[in-house]
Amino acid sequence: MVSRDAAPRIRIDGVTLSRGTTTVFRGLSLALTERRIGLIGDNGAGKSSLFRLICGLDAPASGTVEVCGCDVRTGRARLPGLVGLMFQTPDDQIVFPTVVEELAFSLSPTGISRREARARARDFLAQRGLADWADRAVESLSQGQRQHVCLLAMLIAAPRVLLLDEPYASLDLPGQAVLAADIEQAGQQILVSTHVLEHVRHFERVIWIERGAVRADGEGAGVCAAYEADVRARGPRRSAGDPQPEASRHAQLV
C-alpha cells in the first residue's frame, strides 16, 4: 500500500503538446498529489492526451512531465514501476489469450522468470477469490470481466500511480460498482478520466479540462456541478469546441 504521506506526485510543468496541426496543450502546468483525482470534460478535451503524456507515450514539444521525480522522457525504463495506464478498450491492452498469462506479463519488467511470474499471478488471483479465472481464455470473458483483467494486470505490477482512461465506458451497472470498489480499495494514487460523474463526484479533486486547458479544478462535487451546469447551458447540440456564451463562461471556477 502506498501511504498518504508518501503520496506520489505528478508534476506537469509548462507542457505544450502538438498533434499534427492541432495544439493539444499550450503551457499546461499541474501538480497532482491527491490520492484520487478525476478528469472530466467533453470528448476531445485532452483527457486521454494528458494520460499519454504522464506515462511517456507522447513527448511534449516543450515543458517537462515528472512522475515521482522521474522525468518521463529520460526515465522510460523506470516508468512501468511508477505508473500504469488502463486503456479505454480492453482489447487494445490485453495481449495474452489467458488471464494468468496476461497478469504474469505485467511482472516481466521486474526480471523474474516467466514460471515465477505465473505462480505469483495465480496467487494474486487466489487472494481475490478469482483462482478459477487463471486458466480462462480472455475471449470467453464478458466486457466487464476483461476490463477487470486490465485493472488486475495493472495492480499486480504495483505501480505507484494508476491512470484509468474511461474505465466505466462499456460497463453495466454491476460492473461499474465492482470497478468503483476496486478503485476505492487500491492503495495507489489513481487518476480517473470519465463521463460518469457519479464515480468522481466524491473525489477530493476533480479537474475539468476543456480544449486542452484547465477550466475548473477543485473538490469533486463543485467541479462536477459546474460542468453539468455548463453542459445544460450549452444545450443539446453544442459542444465545448464551439464558441461559448458569456453566461456559460462565467461558470468557470479557475
Add this chain to the structure above:
Amino acid sequence: MRSLYSDRRTWLHAVPAGAKLLAIAALGTAFFMIDRPSWLAPGASVVAIAFVSLGRSVRPALRLVVSITVASALVAGFHMVVGQAGIGLVSVLRLMSASLLGVMLAVTTRFDELLDVFETLLRPFERLGFPTGRLALGLGLMLRFTEHFFVQWRRMDDAHRARTGKPGGMALLAPLTVRMLLTARRVADALAARLGG
C-alpha cells in the same frame, strides 16, 4: 487482442508447445516436398482426424476453417478449368493440412508457452548481446496478430451481414487493413506503457 485460444481442455493442450511447433515444421515441410496425391491424402486425413478429435474446443475457429475450405475450392476449381486437376488436388491438400495444423496450434497453445520456445531457440544470440526476450515477443506477436486478423475479420463480416444481409468479402479488405494498423499502434502503446520500451 482477440484470440482463437480455447480454455476447453483437449489432449493437444497437454502437448508441449515445442513439440507442436516441431510437428508443424516437420509435417509442413513434408507436405510441401511430397507431390503425390496418393501419399498426401492419407497425411491430410490424419490431420483432419486430429482436428476433429479436438471436439467443441475448435468452435471459435470453425468459420476460419470454412473460409479456408472455400478458398481451397476456388483453387481446385481454377486448376480444373485449366486442365490441371492433379496439381489442384495437391494444392488443396497442402493448403488445408497446413491451415488446420496452424489452427490447432492457435486453439490449444498458450502464448507464454510459445514465448518459452522462442526464447530457448534464441538463447545462443543472447551471448552476442541481442535482446532475445524482445525478439521472442516480436515473433510471438506476429503469430498473435495472425489470429487477431481472423477474429477481427469475422467480427467485421458479422457487422457487414447485419447491415447488408450479405458477406463482406473483398469489400472488408481496406477497412480491415486500417483496423489492423490501428490495433498494431494501440498494442504497441500498451506494450510501451507496460514494459517501458
